[in-house]
Amino acid sequence: MIRQYFRIAILSSSIILTSVTSCKDEPKTVSQKKVTFKKEGELQILKASNDSLIKILDIEIADNEFETQTGLMYRESMNENHGMLFVFDDSRPRSFYMKNTRFPLDIIYLDDKKTIVSFQENAQPLNENSLPSNAPAKYVLEVNAGLVKQWNLQVGDKITYTKQ
Secondary structure, three states: OHHHHHHHHHHHHHHHHHHHHHOOOOOOOOOOOOOOOOOOEEEEEEOOOOOOEEEEEEEEEEOOHHHHHHOOOOOOOOOOOEEEEEEEEEEEEEEEOOOOOOOOEEEEEEOOOOEEEEEEEEEOOOOOOOEEEEEEEEEEEEEEOOHHHHOOOOOOOEEEEEEO
């Protein structure tokens, strides 16, 4: 009987000692893989009035749930000749936000005919306020802030794109 109590005491001490040593406040490091641009296609922006070429961009295409949820999050910047095109299955009012996006963007909303229906200019980094399309959109193009103004884009201008 004494031997059994002795075993229980040793086992209890062992459990307590393990608990104490495994609960140390050790620094936790979160490593985040650097996300880099991967060209998946080419996009042309065209003036509505005469179909003249405004700009050609190399694009990444977000066309699945993970990619559309992640977008440009966790990146530090994007080259001026790059963009991200979001492609959705249907055309409906959309709303984006800048959660975990570290640089300002212009967000361009396009309908199912790839015509610009609206834009949100100079969306601020890390801001979680809703940035609505104000019209049904099937495509959304994100570019660096200031480019909508620089390229003089207007509602009615169009895009075409090809996948690689």
